[in-house]
Amino acid sequence: MADPTTSSPGSSGSDQPTFERWRRRFSVITGLGGTKEERDVDMEAHHHETCEKWKRQLMTYSPAVVFMMKHLKLNGADVTSDDLVCAPCDLSRAGGFSPEAGIVLLCQGRFMSKNHMEDTLVHELVHMYDHAKFKVDWNNLRHHACSEIRANSLSGDCRWGREIRRGFVAFSKQHQECVRRRAVLSVRANAACPDQATAERAVNEVWESCFNDTRPFDEIY
Numbered sequence: 001m002a003d004p005t006t007s008s009p010g011s012s013g014s015d016q017p018t019f020e021r022w023r024r025r026f027s028v029i030t031g032l033g034g035t036k037e038e039r040d041v042d043m044e045a046h047h048h049e050t051c052e053k054w055k056r057q058l059m060t061y062s063p064a065v066v067f068m069m070k071h072l073k074l075n076g077a078d079v080t081s082d083d084l085v086c087a088p089c090d091l092s093r094a095g096g097f098s099p100e101a102g103i104v105l106l107c108q109g110r111f112m113s114k115n116h117m118e119d120t121l122v123h124e125l126v127h128m129y130d131h132a133k134f135k136v137d138w139n140n141l142r143h144h145a146c147s148e149i150r151a152n153s154l155s156g157d158c159r160w161g162r163e164i165r166r167g168f169v170a171f172s173k174q175h176q177e178c179v180r181r182r183a184v185l186s187v188r189a190n191a192a193c194p195d196q197a198t199a200e201r202a203v204n205e206v207w208e209s210c211f212n213d214t215r216p217f218d219e220i221y
Contacts, residue, residue: 043109044088044108044109047088047108047109048086048087048108050108051086051106051108051109051111051117052086054111054114054117055081055084055086055106055117055121056081057114058114058117058118058121059081059084062118062121064118064122064155064156065118065121065122065125067216067217068122068125068126068129068216069125071129071216072125072128072129072132075129075132075133076132077102077128077129077131077132079104079125079128083102083103083104084103084104084106084121085103085104085105085106086106086108087105087106087107087108088107088108088109089105089107089108089110091110093107093110094106094107094110094111094116094117094120095107095110095120095121095123095124096124097124097127097128097131099131099136099138102128104121104124104125104128105124106120106121106124107120112165115156118156119155119156119157119159119162120155120157122154122155122156123151123152123154123155123156123157124151126147126150126151126154126155127147127151129215129216130146130147130150130151131147133215138190139190139192140192141187141190141192141193141198141199141202142202142205142206144186144187144190144202145183145187145199145202145203145205145206145210146206146209146210146213147210148182148183148186148187148203149179149180149183149203149206149207149210149211150210150211150213150214152178152179152182152183153175153179153211153214153220154214154217154220157178157182158174158175158178158179158182160174160175168181175220176211179211180203180207183203184196184199184200184203185199187199187202187203
């Protein structure tokens with residue numbers, strides 16, 4: 001005679017946490033099962049876990065990230081994992097740098113791949129480097145424009161493949177066109193910038209010197 005306390009297969013106390021974990025992961029992948037609120041919470045947790053995992057890997061194995069962290073430390077900014085924050089963001093960006101808090105924001109769930117996250121992280125670390133080395137005044141549009149030119153040029157944001165995915169195709173000076181366009185967009189979003197023409201003028205005024213300044217890299221990698 002069966003023990004009346006025996007649970008049905010797959011529902012024993014020891015198996016329940018594993019079963020629940022896989023049930024919720026299946027729900028995240030398929031969109032089936034559970035409530036919408038549960039799926040949203042689980043999806044955000046999944047995005048955060050992935051962001052943190054990729055961040056650890058990039059801090060250890062990415063040549064560009066390790067190089068930037070080394071040169072930040074040489075300039076008095078000893079970056080740790082706590083300074084690179086994975087968090088939800090609005091849909092308009094994949095990352096950001098906060099000069100006031102001294103942190104880089106990595107927008108969990110906004111990365112198409114680990115390579116995309118690597119480019120974003122290097123971009124923001126260039127801003128952090130400029131802030132540490134050059135004492136950037138982010139309300140000065142020329143300062144902001146210079147850092148945006150450098151970050152877009154040095155990070156991989158303007159690689160040909162990335163531009164193709166964005167729908168921009170150019171066979172001559174593609175890199176320069178991308179850097180200029182993205183720098184203008186960022187400066188235009190600065191609260192101190194009154195209009196598009198002012199953003200374009202700020203980028204144009206500093207273009208030559210800032211595009212050619214690849215510090216701390218020897219060249220555009």
